[in-house]
Amino acid sequence: MDKDEMTTHQKIRYVQDTLFVISGKWKLPILIAISQGSSRFREIQRNVPFITTKVLSKELKDLEINKLVSRTVSEDSSVRIEYKVSPYCKSLAPLVDEMIIWAVNHRRKISEE
């Protein structure tokens, strides 16, 4: 269905669906960090400022459940745990880009008054 044919109620339902999946302070930041190359737990933590281990651990599990992130254990000489974004996760890219663009603009708007 095209969005131009949707009723107000339908649009609202869809937007609430998306908000539900990406809701919270940390999910998108974590996805950004992983997709930019962080794969180890501590590495992700270093690249997502101020997140605590408890929250990171919980959010990674959520993202795994939602199939946006994969967790693999590789065993060569010692154990290595690696997180990767799934191919499906990349479908969020246009949305994330729009959010960045909007925030840049918003900051300009706020500062000019």
Place this chain on the structure above:
Amino acid sequence: MDKDEMTTHQKIRYVQDTLFVISGKWKLPILIAISQGSSRFREIQRNVPFITTKVLSKELKDLEINKLVSRTVSEDSSVRIEYKVSPYCKSLAPLVDEMIIWAVNHRRKISEE
């Protein structure tokens, strides 16, 4: 600044800014309802399913503070209170569109497994 030149940390900061402004279950749904023509309090409430008066009242105040919505009192024979989205609010349109597109796709993805 273009987003391709940004560091991971900068991208995360911007995305968190946007998340902060549109966070919560109701702000975007309310904006959608108003921009599709609802202008009276009860009318907005009817068009945003399940929202309570208390929450709607509070969210409208927030949106007014953030200059996304205007509240005007007109007095012809009786009092009329009208809410409108600001011109600036329209800058959120591409973001909202992306959210709708993503949710439509996500629903298909989820249902096909």
Place this chain on the structure above:
DNA sequence: ATTATTGATATCCTTAAGGTTACTGGCATC
């Protein structure tokens, strides 16, 4: 030997978001 790093888990706590129910005063309608 000891200190640091990794990938977490456990416990406790605070805050904010949101929901529930009830109510109000002014106007209009039946």
Place this chain on the structure above:
DNA sequence: GATGCCAGTAACCTTAAGGATATCAATAAT
């Protein structure tokens, strides 16, 4: 005269999100 619509407000409550701190066993570096 009662009922209903409008634009809210008030008081209270529940739940979830997130933060603070401590700890752990397994490796790695010094």
